[in-house]
Amino acid sequence: xxxxxxxxxxxxxxxxxxxxxxxxxxxxxxxxxxxxxxxxxxxxxxxxxxxxxxxxxxxxxxxxxxxxxxxxxxxxxxxxxxxxxxxxxxxxxxxxxxxxxxxxxxxxxxxxxxxxxxxxxxxxxxxxxxxxxxxxxxxxxxxxxxxxxxxxxxxxxxxxxxxxxxxxxxxxxxxxxxxxxxxxxxxxxxxxxxxxxxxxxxxxxxxxxxxxxxxxxxxxxxxxxxxxxxxxxxxxxxxxxxxxxxxxxxxxxxxxxxxxxxxxxxxxxxxxxxxxxxxxxxxxxxxxxxxxxxxxxxxxxxxxxxxxxxxxxxxxxxxxxxxxxxxxxxxxxxxxxxxxxxxxxxxxxxxxxxxxxxxxxxxxxxxxxxxxxxxxxxxxxxxxxxxxxxxxxxxxxxxxxxxxxxxxxxxxxxxxxxxxxxxxxxxxxxxxxxxxxxxxxxxxxxxxxxxxxxxxxxxxxxxxxxxxxxxxxxxxxxxxxxxxxxxxxxxxxxxxxxxxxxxxxxxxxxxxxxxxxxxxxxxxxxxxxxxxxxxxxxxxxxxxxxxxxxxxxxxxxxxxxxxxxxxxxxxxxxxxxxxxxxxxxxxxxx
Amino acid sequence: xxxxxxxxxxxxxxxxxxxxxxxxxxxxxxxxxxxxxxxxxxxxxxxxxxxxxxxxxxxxxxxxxxxxxxxxxxxxxxxxxxxxxxxxxxxxxxxxxxxxxxxxxxxxxxxxxxxxxxxxxxxxxxxxxxxxxxxxxxxxxxxxxxxxxxxxxxxxxxxxxxxxxxxxxxxxxxxxxxxxxxxxxxxxxxxxxxxxxxxxxxxxxxxxxxxxxxxxxxxxxxxxxxxxxx
Numbered sequence: 167x168x169x170x171x172x173x174x175x176x177x178x179x180x181x182x183x184x185x186x187x188x189x190x191x192x193x194x195x196x197x198x199x200x201x202x203x204x205x206x207x208x209x210x211x212x213x214x215x216x217x218x219x220x221x222x223x224x225x226x227x228x229x230x231x232x233x234x235x236x237x238x239x240x241x242x243x244x245x246x247x248x249x250x251x252x253x254x255x256x257x258x259x260x261x262x263x264x265x266x267x268x269x270x271x272x273x274x275x276x277x278x279x280x281x282x283x284x285x286x287x288x289x290x291x292x293x294x295x296x297x298x299x300x301x302x303x304x305x306x307x308x309x310x311x312x313x314x315x316x317x318x319x320x321x322x323x324x325x326x327x328x329x330x331x332x333x334x335x336x337x338x339x340x341x342x343x344x345x346x347x348x349x350x351x352x353x354x355x356x357x358x359x360x361x362x363x364x365x366x367x368x369x370x371x372x373x374x375x376x377x378x379x380x381x382x383x384x385x386x387x388x389x390x391x392x393x394x395x396x397x398x399x400x401x402x403x404x405x406x407x408x409x410x411x412x413x414x415x416x417x418x419x420x421x422x423x424x425x426x427x428x429x430x431x432x433x434x435x436x437x438x439x440x441x442x443x444x445x446x447x448x449x450x451x452x453x454x455x456x457x458x459x460x461x462x463x464x465x466x467x468x469x470x471x472x473x474x475x476x477x478x479x480x481x482x483x484x485x486x487x488x489x490x491x492x493x494x495x496x497x498x499x500x501x502x503x504x505x506x507x508x509x510x511x512x513x514x515x516x517x518x519x520x521x522x523x524x525x526x527x528x529x530x531x532x533x534x535x536x537x538x539x540x541x542x543x544x545x546x547x548x549x550x551x552x553x554x555x556x557x558x559x560x561x562x563x564x565x566x567x568x569x570x571x572x573x574x575x576x577x578x579x580x581x582x583x584x585x586x587x588x589x590x591x592x593x594x595x596x597x598x599x600x601x602x603x604x605x606x607x608x609x610x611x612x613x614x615x616x617x618x619x620x621x622x623x624x625x626x627x628x629x630x631x632x633x634x635x636x637x638x639x640x641x642x643x644x645x646x647x648x649x650x651x652x653x654x655x656x657x658x659x660x661x662x663x664x665x666x667x668x669x670x671x672x673x674x675x676x677x678x679x680x681x682x683x684x685x686x687x688x689x690x691x692x693x694x695x696x697x698x699x700x701x702x703x704x705x706x707x708x709x710x711x712x713x714x715x716x717x718x719x720x721x722x723x724x725x726x727x728x729x730x731x732x733x734x735x736x737x738x739x740x741x742x743x744x745x746x747x748x749x750x751x752x753x754x755x756x
Numbered sequence: 757x758x759x760x761x762x763x764x765x766x767x768x769x770x771x772x773x774x775x776x777x778x779x780x781x782x783x784x785x786x787x788x789x790x791x792x793x794x795x796x797x798x799x800x801x802x803x804x805x806x807x808x809x810x811x812x813x814x815x816x817x818x819x820x821x822x823x824x825x826x827x828x829x830x831x832x833x834x835x836x837x838x839x840x841x842x843x844x845x846x847x848x849x850x851x852x853x854x855x856x857x858x859x860x861x862x863x864x865x866x867x868x869x870x871x872x873x874x875x876x877x878x879x880x881x882x883x884x885x886x887x888x889x890x891x892x893x894x895x896x897x898x899x900x901x902x903x904x905x906x907x908x909x910x911x912x913x914x915x916x917x918x919x920x921x922x923x924x925x926x927x928x929x930x931x932x933x934x935x936x937x938x939x940x941x942x943x944x945x946x947x948x949x950x951x952x953x954x955x956x957x958x959x960x961x962x963x964x965x966x967x968x969x970x971x972x973x974x975x976x977x978x979x980x981x982x983x984x985x986x
Contacts, residue, residue, distance in 0.1 A: 480920070578833065598795060599819035600792075602819065605785050608781035608783045608813065609812075609813050609854055611809050611973060613901075613908040615853055615901050615905065616854050619854065619857035620898070623861035624898070627864055627868065630868035630872060630891055634871070637875050
């Protein structure tokens with residue numbers, strides 16, 4: 167029986183406490199190792215199609231941009247869209263660090279193709295980063311089956327041989343928001359030279375052509391075409407319904423003509439060049455005015471911008487210039503964006519340089535950089551500050567005005583000097599401690615603990631944990647009831663095996679035999695008559711043969727216990743039988 | 757996790773022992789004097805670097821603390837920080853790595869001895885609890901030291917030593933405005949690529965900069981000859 171044996175040692179809580187404390191400390195250390203910026207504070211997600219309408223088999227590009235303040239930018243998994251073949255193409259990453267806030271963005275692009283016409287809904291889907299969530303907006307891709315025939319195309323079996331199309335990436339835009347138009351010539355016939363596009367009519371727009379025409383092969387339905395595409399970005403300069411197009415393209419098509427005389431020119435087919443002009447359809451764009459509530463620093467910039475303000479030096483001598491550069495980068499009509507004002511706290515000579523604008527027309531949108539330098543020439547030593555530079559623009563994607571403000575930049579002005587390379591002694595807050603003449607401490611700068619300390623520390627911890635583990639295993643063994651019964655049977659067997667004067671008396675042997683049966687079959691037979699005890703043991707699982715033998719041996723031993731001393735010599739058989747029974751019990755327990 | 761920690765610990769211990777065996781250990785007085793000389797000459801970047809290294813060896817030395825504060829303040833002013841309140845001197849633990857390590861080791865040794873004794877003999881309950889706490893605190897100290905040494909090995913601390921250091925975008929990263937760091941600013945370094953090294957601030961990479969403009973705090977003893985006191 168296990169009564170009286172505590173199942174949980176009184177020392178076990180301290181071991182558990184130590185283990186829990188060590189685990190908690192390890193977890194805390196692991197958490198401390200995580201970069202602090204891994205906790206995203208703000209999460210946004212945007213989805214954008216490069217065109218809203220395509221033909222069957224024609225690709226459209228879907229760009230999904232996720233921006234997270236912090237570094238934990240979640241992965242983008244596009245949900246399945248019935249009827250659309252989706253292929254992931256590329257992923258690009260962006261990074262910004264502004265006013266101590268780190269922001270990262272990941273843009274994944276997917277090519278979408280439809281095999282049947284219809285309107286395909288790209289559902290909004292949820293992006294999660296920690297406890298933050300963001301949803302993309304729902305988009306619709308219109309897939310058309312028919313190809314333009316009236317005016318824009320030249321006939322042919324299985325679809326037109328030659329046609330021109332105009333597509334817009336959006337049909338609603340804000341004032342001065344870019345609208346990208348694609349004028350595309352599709353051809354299945356050979357033509358000489360490069361097709362020439364006339365500048366498309368677009369009254370009310372500022373026009374920027376995005377690079378040279380691009381050529382490539384494209385499958386429309388079951389037909390493969392050579393495509394020549396010209397991209398133009400239009401920036402509306404007034405509101406209302408404005409029209410773009412029609413675009414006109416001139417090409418010299420090479421056609422084979424029937425040979426009038428089969429014997430002429432050795433029967434070779436003749437070709438002739440035919441000048442053709444194709445026109446696209448005309449599309450309308452609804453231009454909305456910018457919403458009210460523009461900040462005072464807003465001067466008409468619409469798009470996505472980033473302002474950077476740099477000073478070429480933070481310490482300068484009097485009457486030397488400090489150049490402050492404002493750099494506007496981003497997507498939009500940079501040529502129409504006004505430069506922000508730069509001012510300082512000190513009455514100083516100020517010279518504003520000319521702005522330089524660099525445009526990148528290689529992408530789907532016009533982007534670039536506009537830089538302007540302003541020079542300040544302080545007259546007197548001291549310090550002055552370049553006041554915060556504010557730049558406001560309207561962000562059409564978010565539908566709101568945004569303002570970026572730079573930090574105040576303080577410039578120290580030293581007295582006019584001889585023009586040496588160094589700026590001389592640093593400006594100090596107080597006296598500097600003198601140099602030392604006595605030796606100081608030595609050691610490692612690598613922040614690695616000395617190895618003897620490591621050996622002592624980790625050795626002590628291992629020894630402690632080892633001792634705890636060993637003692638715990640021993641305690642568990644001691645508390646195991648089966649092991650306890652085995653040990654009790656072993657002790658009885660050892661006592662019965664004693665010889666000579668140390669050998670147990672018959673009465674003692676009878677008592678040991680009772681205890682052995684109790685230990686083996688976990689039955690309480692103390693004080694019971696032999697017959698009742700044998701019956702209880704049989705109930706507890708003792709085989710009938712063993713029970714009978716046990717009863718017989720016990721009766722003989724009890725008789726011997728009360729026999730005269732000279733009659734006990736014949737009890738050797740009973741003692742052997744008792745030892746044999748105990749041995750069987752022990753084997754049965756094992 | 758445990759295996760990784762063990763490997764990192766073993767590597768750091770072996771590396772530390774190997775360093776100690778091959779090179780004479782840097783001395784705080786040499787670094788301090790070089791930092792003070794740099795401060796006198798107005799080279800606040802090198803001054804911050806030398807004095808930061810000296811403070812690693814003698815973190816409670818008053819002269820090192822005074823001059824490090826002066827150098828940090830001068831560097832901040834050179835960057836245009838005018839207000840005294842905006843000048844931040846990074847707080848450090850007033851114990852050297854060796855002192856912290858030995859304190860943790862002694863706590864662990866005493867705690868383990870008392871803990872084992874409490875298991876085999878009868879000890880007062882308060883003593884047994886104190887033993888567990890000592891083991892826990894000692895282990896925490898050494899885990900923290902391990903994490904700090906690992907961070908220093910992977911992303912070593914460095915100081916900007918040129919008046920202005922433009923941290924540009926990497927070659928495969930999108931265009932953005934450069935971040936300009938001033939002399940004396942303390943950053944952490946990432947991998948190197950050509951002549952460029954990745955700059956990390958607050959656990960995040962902010963761009964790449966030429967490594968000539970930075971001194972690793974660990975390597976400052978290499979530059980003390982430039983500011984040697986006659």
